[in-house]
Amino acid sequence: MDWDKLRIFHAVAEAGSFTHAGDRLSLSQSAVSRQISALEEVLHVPLFHRHARGLILTEQGEVLHRTVKEVFSKLALTQAFLSESKEKAAGNITITTTTGFGLFWLAPRLEKFLEIYPNINVKLLLDDTDLDLGMREADVAIRLHPPIQPDLVQRHLANFPMSIYASQSYIDKHGKPETLEELSHHHIIGFSGFNLPLPNINWLAELLKKETSTFKECRLLANNISAITSAIASGAGIGSLPLYAATNKQLIQLNIPEISCPLVEAFFVYPYELRTSKRIAVFRDFLLNEINSFKDKNEP
Known part of the structure; x- marks a missing residue:
């Protein structure tokens, strides 16, 4: 299995069609289809069920997709770690938290964070379910319950x-x-x-x-x-x-x-691999300062 074919398989599995995957990869639909057929030939198993409305992973395809998704998530984490400046907080950070906390408390304060750190870009994902940080669905999370996912660094916020x-x-x-x-x-x-x-x-x-x-x-x-x-x-x-x-x-x-x-209880959590990340550290410190200020103003 070569990396190019796995990369294309991952894109197809995520997109659900050859056409949409081709758009993401800047490849034609026929080129994507040929690469998937070649991968299936190497593995001697079908990876997708083809039907009029798109593609569905077979049982074997599901197994491969789980592994490939994890590998590419780890590679993305490694790339972010290697490319990050150790002197200056810079890069992208994806934050997830609950809808309520995100709407009422966090979103109104992000303008201040972005002004202080102009070299950091933020993506905010509001979801009342816990996104999987180990699979890089987000870089960090603000959880309103004690974290249960293993291998995460956690800091009690408030x-x-x-x-x-x-x-x-x-x-x-x-x-x-x-x-x-x-x-x-x-x-x-x-x-x-x-x-x-x-x-x-x-x-x-x-x-x-x-x-x-x-x-x-x-x-x-x-x-x-x-x-x-x-x-x-x-x-x-x-x-x-x-x-x-x-x-x-x-x-x-x-x-x-x-x-x-x-x-x-509010907790700040992130993968152990990001423990030395400068952008994670400055966001954590920003959260602590803002929460302490908020509580000083609003608690008797």
Whole structure:
């Protein structure tokens, strides 16, 4: 198996068609098809099922694709490591985090980071699932739970309180709850979705179900923290938000003495191979400075 054929196979597997792969590689569709046929002939196995709507990897193709993807990811990591300046932070950095943290906290601060480091380019990927850093789906991640993926360097960034909020318009209309029992009679907004952005996202509804007999279910559910924040701010109900998402001036924090609010743990994680990367180091330090400043301004 030569590298050129594997490179073309990788492009075809990712693109799902000879034509799209050819566009990426600046090759004709027929040239790509010939290279794949030649690779299949060398291996004596079919790698793709051909059909009218595109290509599907065979079982053997899936095995080869997993290996090739890992090899090319490691090569990309090595290339970035070898080409990076050790004196000056420069190059590209792909950052992944949850949709809520990315929208509310990180994205508004990237302009400042780019101004400080003009030789660094940033790609921001917002996803409530954990992208695979080992496979180079991103260079670094800000995770809102303790990392479980092995072989990652992790740095604890902060604990964000997961407090209870309402809007003044809601309080004016429905009153302000002072106890857990009073809160159980109010309109509670919760999360519903397959990909939990936070491990304790529905703690408030779960507490009310466990500790009271009057609370039955949330009046409003959404699968996105930004939507939940907007709904609370508009007066639709009461809900719990992490501190980084609760900067809307229309939100009022509710302090109910008998309720102890949980914390959201934030971690900065990256592959061990990037531990000496200058651009990773300056981004980590930037995050720490910004988070400390944010907490100083927003925590009592």
